[in-house]
Amino acid sequence: MSPNSNMVSLFTRATDPNQYDRDELSGWTETETSITGAGSRATHWERLRSLVGDGWVGARMLDYGAGTGWLLPEAMRLGARRAVGVDPSIRSVRAGRRHQPARDLRHGCLDALDAGETFDLVCAVLSLCHVADLDGFFHDLARKLRPEATVALLVPYATDRRHAGEVARTTVDGGYAVVRRYRELEVVDLVRSPESFVRAAARVGFVPRRVTRFSASTVGLLLAR
Numbered sequence: 001m002s003p004n005s006n007m008v009s010l011f012t013r014a015t016d017p018n019q020y021d022r023d024e025l026s027g028w029t030e031t032e033t034s035i036t037g038a039g040s041r042a043t044h045w046e047r048l049r050s051l052v053g054d055g056w057v058g059a060r061m062l063d064y065g066a067g068t069g070w071l072l073p074e075a076m077r078l079g080a081r082r083a084v085g086v087d088p089s090i091r092s093v094r095a096g097r098r099h100q101p102a103r104d105l106r107h108g109c110l111d112a113l114d115a116g117e118t119f120d121l122v123c124a125v126l127s128l129c130h131v132a133d134l135d136g137f138f139h140d141l142a143r144k145l146r147p148e149a150t151v152a153l154l155v156p157y158a159t160d161r162r163h164a165g166e167v168a169r170t171t172v173d174g175g176y177a178v179v180r181r182y183r184e185l186e187v188v189d190l191v192r193s194p195e196s197f198v199r200a201a202a203r204v205g206f207v208p209r210r211v212t213r214f215s216a217s218t219v220g221l222l223l224a225r
């Protein structure tokens, strides 16, 4: 396989909306339904909560790439008025609904939202690493945002060291694709610099309020108008 075709195939795998519906991932995808599980959701929550501060109170919150929607009840507990999650993985969505039927968790991406439905706070926890076109994403997202909206992102980023479980990495346009393996499970992420998110968001009028390196491989960004 030429380096170029390898690059293309990793980009394709990283941005495949059905990546998390593969059979071999089901044990993992379908069990991470709350912050009390064995996975890393409690850490994600702690980081996101500190990033957003008191921005939960009264917010109409969208969790983009919500997985099983573990964030939705946590946001409500901190005072959100509404919490909606969208995810293209039907297995994750079904698992989240099974765990807690009241979760407003929808199958799809921004297309899963109703026309005219708008949000004050959008969170994306390690999901924008599967979006192929960042400019297009922020352009479409902006139509779903209220004027004072805030966007809080947790994104993977590690240029000078390996990601946990990293077995392969290749340069792609605007960043790199990384293959991570945990036992028999393999996930491909598209990793872009924090500046890439800042640039894409700036096109729709957002500026960074906070950019925080939470760990060697995770960065948090808080963007607002």
Ligand SMILES: C[S@@+](CC[C@H](N)C(=O)[O-])C[C@H]1O[C@@H](n2cnc3c(N)ncnc32)[C@H](O)[C@@H]1O
Binding pocket: 015, 016, 017, 018, 019, 020, 032, 041, 044, 064, 065, 066, 067, 068, 070, 087, 088, 089, 092, 109, 124, 125, 126, 127, 130, 131, 132
């Ligand atoms: C690492 S998981 C994180 C899930 C969840 N945010 C969490 O913290 O558990 C990445 C999620 O992004 C979803 N995803 C994949 N492609 C996507 C896309 N184009 N837009 C939104 N989400 C996507 C996957 O289905 C998966 O649930």
